[in-house]
Amino acid sequence: MAFDVEMIKKVYQRMPERVDAARRLLGRPLTLTEKILYAHLWDATPTLPFERGKDYVDFAPDRIACQDATAQMALLQFMHAGKTRVAVPTTVHCDHLIQAKVGAATDLKVATDQSKEVFDFLSSVSNKYGIGFWKPGAGIIHQIVLENYAFPGGMMIGTDSHTVNAGGLGMIAIGVGGADAVDVMAGMPWELKFPKLIGVKLTGKLNGWAAPKDVILKVADILTVKGGTGAVVEYFGEGARSLSCTGKGTICNMGAEIGATTSTFGYDEAMRRYLLATGREEVVTAADAIAPYLTADPEVYADPEKYFDQLIEIDLSALEPYLNGPFTPDRGTPVREMKKVAPENQWPLKVEWGLIGSCTNSSYEDLSRAASVVKQAVDLGITPKASFGINPGSEQIRYTVERDGIIGIFQQLGTRVFTNACGPCIGQWDREGAEKQEKNTIVHSFNRNFSKRADGNPNTYAFVASPEMVAALAIAGRLDFNPITDTLLNDRGEEVRLAPPSGEELPQKGFAVDDPGYQAPAADGSAVEVVVKPDSKRLQLLKPFPAWDGQNIRNAKLLLKAQGKCTTDHISMAGPWLRFRGHLDNISDNMLIGAVNAFNGQTNRVKNQLSGQYEEVPKVQRAYKAAGIPTIVVGDQNYGEGSSREHAAMEPRHLGVKAVLVKSFARIHETNLKKQGMLALTFANETDYDKIQEDDTIHFLDLTAFAPNTPLHLEFVHKDGSKDVIACNHTYNAQQIAWFKAGSALNLIASHKAG
Numbered sequence: 001m002a003f004d005v006e007m008i009k010k011v012y013q014r015m016p017e018r019v020d021a022a023r024r025l026l027g028r029p030l031t032l033t034e035k036i037l038y039a040h041l042w043d044a045t046p047t048l049p050f051e052r053g054k055d056y057v058d059f060a061p062d063r064i065a066c067q068d069a070t071a072q073m074a075l076l077q078f079m080h081a082g083k084t085r086v087a088v089p090t091t092v093h094c095d096h097l098i099q100a101k102v103g104a105a106t107d108l109k110v111a112t113d114q115s116k117e118v119f120d121f122l123s124s125v126s127n128k129y130g131i132g133f134w135k136p137g138a139g140i141i142h143q144i145v146l147e148n149y150a151f152p153g154g155m156m157i158g159t160d161s162h163t164v165n166a167g168g169l170g171m172i173a174i175g176v177g178g179a180d181a182v183d184v185m186a187g188m189p190w191e192l193k194f195p196k197l198i199g200v201k202l203t204g205k206l207n208g209w210a211a212p213k214d215v216i217l218k219v220a221d222i223l224t225v226k227g228g229t230g231a232v233v234e235y236f237g238e239g240a241r242s243l244s245c246t247g248k249g250t251i252c253n254m255g256a257e258i259g260a261t262t263s264t265f266g267y268d269e270a271m272r273r274y275l276l277a278t279g280r281e282e283v284v285t286a287a288d289a290i291a292p293y294l295t296a297d298p299e300v301y302a303d304p305e306k307y308f309d310q311l312i313e314i315d316l317s318a319l320e321p322y323l324n325g326p327f328t329p330d331r332g333t334p335v336r337e338m339k340k341v342a343p344e345n346q347w348p349l350k351v352e353w354g355l356i357g358s359c360t361n362s363s364y365e366d367l368s369r370a371a372s373v374v375k376q377a378v379d380l381g382i383t384p385k386a387s388f389g390i391n392p393g394s395e396q397i398r399y400t401v402e403r404d405g406i407i408g409i410f411q412q413l414g415t416r417v418f419t420n421a422c423g424p425c426i427g428q429w430d431r432e433g434a435e436k437q438e439k440n441t442i443v444h445s446f447n448r449n450f451s452k453r454a455d456g457n458p459n460t461y462a463f464v465a466s467p468e469m470v471a472a473l474a475i476a477g478r479l480d481f482n483p484i485t486d487t488l489l490n491d492r493g494e495e496v497r498l499a500p501p502s503g504e505e506l507p508q509k510g511f512a513v514d515d516p517g518y519q520a521p522a523a524d525g526s527a528v529e530v531v532v533k534p535d536s537k538r539l540q541l542l543k544p545f546p547a548w549d550g551q552n553i554r555n556a557k558l559l560l561k562a563q564g565k566c567t568t569d570h571i572s573m574a575g576p577w578l579r580f581r582g583h584l585d586n587i588s589d590n591m592l593i594g595a596v597n598a599f600n601g602q603t604n605r606v607k608n609q610l611s612g613q614y615e616e617v618p619k620v621q622r623a624y625k626a627a628g629i630p631t632i633v634v635g636d637q638n639y640g641e642g643s644s645r646e647h648a649a650m651e652p653r654h655l656g657v658k659a660v661l662v663k664s665f666a667r668i669h670e671t672n673l674k675k676q677g678m679l680a681l682t683f684a685n686e687t688d689y690d691k692i693q694e695d696d697t698i699h700f701l702d703l704t705a706f707a708p709n710t711p712l713h714l715e716f717v718h719k720d721g722s723k724d725v726i727a728c729n730h731t732y733n734a735q736q737i738a739w740f741k742a743g744s745a746l747n748l749i750a751s752h753k754a755g
Helices: 005-026 032-039 068-078 104-114 116-129 141-148 161-169 178-185 212-223 245-258 269-277 281-289 298-302 335-345 364-380 395-403 406-411 467-476 575-580 584-590 617-626 647-655 667-675 686-691 734-742 745-754
Strands: 056-059 063-067 090-093 132-134 155-158 172-175 190-193 196-203 231-236 262-265 310-315 322-324 332-334 351-356 387-390 440-444 460-464 556-561 631-634 657-662 679-683 697-700 712-717 723-729
Touching: 005 032, 005 281, 032 155, 032 172, 032 231, 032 262, 063 068, 063 141, 063 178, 068 090, 068 116, 068 178, 090 116, 090 141, 104 116, 116 132, 141 155, 141 161, 141 245, 155 161, 155 178, 161 172, 161 245, 161 262, 161 269, 172 262, 178 190, 178 667, 178 745, 196 212, 212 245, 212 310, 212 322, 212 332, 231 245, 245 262, 245 269, 245 364, 269 281, 322 335, 332 335, 351 364, 351 467, 364 387, 364 395, 364 406, 364 467, 387 467, 395 406, 440 467, 556 617, 556 657, 575 584, 584 617, 584 647, 617 647, 647 657, 647 667, 667 679, 667 734, 667 745, 679 686, 679 712, 686 723, 734 745
Parallel strands: 063 090, 063 155, 090 132, 155 172, 196 231, 196 310, 231 262, 351 387, 351 440, 440 460, 556 631, 631 657, 657 679
Antiparallel strands: 056 190, 322 332, 322 460, 556 697, 679 723, 697 712, 712 723
16 A cells, blocks of 8 residues: 655655765765665755764654554653644554454454553544554554555654664664654654664575574674664665565564664665555656665675775575574574574573564565475474464455465464464563463564563573574474474374475465555544543653753662663563553553662662662652652663663653663663653763662762763762762763753743743
8 A cells, every 4th residue: 555655756856966965065975874864854955974973963754653552652742742733644553552362353352442542542643633543453563664654765763663674665764762753743853863884785695494584683693782773784785685675674673683773775676576566656666766866876885895884794695594592682593503502501492382473574475484384394294392373464464364375374283373463572472371480482583582571471581583493493392403404203203304485575466455454534633532531540641841950969869770681671561561651650660670680689679768678669769759859770781772662761750760870871762861851871981880889879960060072970979978979971962951951852842832
């Protein structure tokens, strides 16, 4: 389906002129990333080149996408902006609030009943403000965007970290917090630090059991979860051109797991085929007319070392399948090495579940290739040793794979077909027995495998693999099974071998669907009423955060010193907490309950300095707030890694935390903290982390002189009366300092409206 074609044509009409001007300004050939960024500047004609990794730049994205969990808070904020309609095309997708348990039909009905209040709210707000609304069951946001909205050379932002999936269609697509999205919805510029550039040159062609998923699993193993921070990853080369469009999407999607701002590919034949297959002939015609502007200049790819800050080369012909995990998506193990590595690390070898789907791997090609492995098991008489579940990416995908018999193949092995939604990938999985917290292994084609992520069990060892490898391991029931070399015993006791998977890039009969699940907004939404009940447990209208009083913060207490990995899952858990994503006070009861306290090694147990007792983190923070005592949180490396959820910033802000001081931040979380009027600080000397003690009282010494490029200094007074003054760096510019002073970026928008 083609949406916003006239907007896309306008982008293409202005792109050559803007790119040519940027090329003259920089005096050299341009990467694809640079072409798209310079073509989307808020001020169309810069006079100086931007410095990568340093300059903050205002951009004008073409569109916005929001999923239902984050859309609630984003739209609650937008309602304060005083606008009658969103300024750019925007969509809301209901995919997070649907729990996987029994199967698609039952689970969707339960979710629709349980979350009716929220879905009705999102539907009415969308209708009122000109936002396209995708109903529960329509599909996963990023698959829907790829099928309907993404276009080569475009720029979009989305309130989900995996918005980057649209890079598979040649976009610069970036995950943001809701406050960032509100800026763009309100017709304001969107700010981003001009990214560094990582080039990934792909040669050769995938073969055998290797899949596009293995490309990003390999890249994650190389770069780690923070190696892409502040950078755009641009893939190119003959290998890139050999990949399908949805395969490219898989690679870009999981780029969020290396901290990358986004990832992208140049426009090519695979993208043309996908656009045509999804009914966007007009987009193809417009893109073909400016095709050289939708990929890097030839000189860049011919001599990439000159144009990228970092270069990685991967030969797809030699690439082997990987399993990444457990507990982190960047620990890569080639499948052939698992026989050695798993026992060494005491990873449970028995595979209990194989899960295929999520926004990362739920395309027609993904499901058809996995089904080819499943069909072999059926034909060879193999009974699978693990349970099987799949989440189709969209109703269009589900309808088409059912028509083509692919669903039927899975069902012959007893596969549970869940709703076209995120499901287990985001913790929306009511897994039988998970409450026992038994040590076990699952394999899935999702993007994240943090502790407790899928089923809430900290002892579930989750490994990430391609859909076809997930199928093979679920059939074998063993983590150390290598389908390339190993045989299986069928039900007749015969040794049999699985052949490499095969599948269709696109359905030969074309895509089909009865009802895609889309609701167009009213042409005039002025008469649409949006209802938020005062006694609602699910939704709560927002109140402005207080502005800074202009004084140094003094007599603050340490709420928590987090040790090790502290993702947004640790700061604001998903799973059952998703039901409170529209109610800031209620969801704040999960604040930091997953973070490990450096002083006792426990989660959700911190010292209340008012009573001397160890209690739950939210309870202690509420006690400090009631007493009018400011607090700070201290963290480790890459703090806030993972989801774009701004609740991880809004909850501490709501409960009275003033500052977060860490060794380093993940990009989105740092921005979210700034947007909500908090202080996001980093240690000038990382070893100062060790100086912070449990009973410290903290004084800001020079907050009254808060300025760009100027460190702040905090005095930590220890229980014995000794003191340490710690220098803290920050990345605030003048505009961001104004957010802090106003109490939040939203407060500034509201003040402009009032003025």
